[in-house]
Amino acid sequence: MEWNNLLNIVVKNQGLHARFLNTLSFMENAGARKISSCEHPIEVSLLQLKHAAEEHRHAYYLKKQIQKINVNWCLTYNADELLAAVSTKQYLNQLDIKACRLLKQQFNLTGKDLKFAAYLFVTYAIEVRADQLYPIYQEVLSEQKSRVMVKSIILEEAGHLEEMITQLERFSVDWQSVAAQILDIENELHSAWFKALENDTRQWF
Numbered sequence: 623m624e625w626n627n628l629l630n631i632v633v634k635n636q637g638l639h640a641r642f643l644n645t646l647s648f649m650e651n652a653g654a655r656k657i658s659s660c661e662h663p664i665e666v667s668l669l670q671l672k673h674a675a676e677e678h679r680h681a682y683y684l685k686k687q688i689q690k691i692n693v694n695w696c697l698t699y700n701a702d703e704l705l706a707a708v709s710t711k712q713y714l715n716q717l718d719i720k721a722c723r724l725l726k727q728q729f730n731l732t733g734k735d736l737k738f739a740a741y742l743f744v745t746y747a748i749e750v751r752a753d754q755l756y757p758i759y760q761e762v763l764s765e766q767k768s769r770v771m772v773k774s775i776i777l778e779e780a781g782h783l784e785e786m787i788t789q790l791e792r793f794s795v796d797w798q799s800v801a802a803q804i805l806d807i808e809n810e811l812h813s814a815w816f817k818a819l820e821n822d823t824r825q826w827f
């Protein structure tokens with residue numbers, strides 16, 4: 623199955639759709655927290671503050687969209703209010719752990735420097751994914767004339783990818799070869815996450 627097939631099924635079913643929005647909100651929130659936790663206590667840039675603020679807004683915005691389906695649904699991030707809860711958490715954690723391991727080897731970093739490098743590369747990989755996923759989602763929403771909308775997120779995510787590339791270029795001239803390896807790791811984890819979403823969706827029918 624492809625993303626648009628899965629999303630067509632999800633958007634048609636209100637219970638599934640609310641949980642999907644909540645799952646994306648959970649991920650955005652985890653991403654926002656990650657960015658904030660990687661901030662240098664003193665030397666935090668305007669760009670990093672902007673990025674954290676926007677990811678927090680995405681988490682809020684997606685949660686708010688659920689109210690268009692049902693105001694009483696998915697009030698928390700409880701596992702039964704998410705789709706593929708275990709795999710969703712694993713995707714984020716594993717990406718972080720595996721990226722840190724690789725970056726430690728490649729650049730010989732520790733402590734704050736490793737944290738910052740992880741922020742750059744992990745966020746980059748997530749932005750590449752977001753730039754693919756949200757437009758497909760919006761297309762399905764428009765086709766099905768859903769009241770849910772993610773257009774404002776798409777605009778900001780495109781900006782984030784550019785900003786990450788700018789920061790990566792400043793970090794290392796050799797960033798692209800390392801980024802390619804991080805994208806491979808992300809690809810594998812994404813496949814596992816997608817499979818889990820498919821399985822979870824099937825259980826609804």
Ligand SMILES: [Fe+2]
Pocket residue numbers: 650676677680752779
């Ligand atoms: Fe986001």
Ligand SMILES: [Fe+2]
Pocket residue numbers: 677749752778779782
């Ligand atoms: Fe983003």
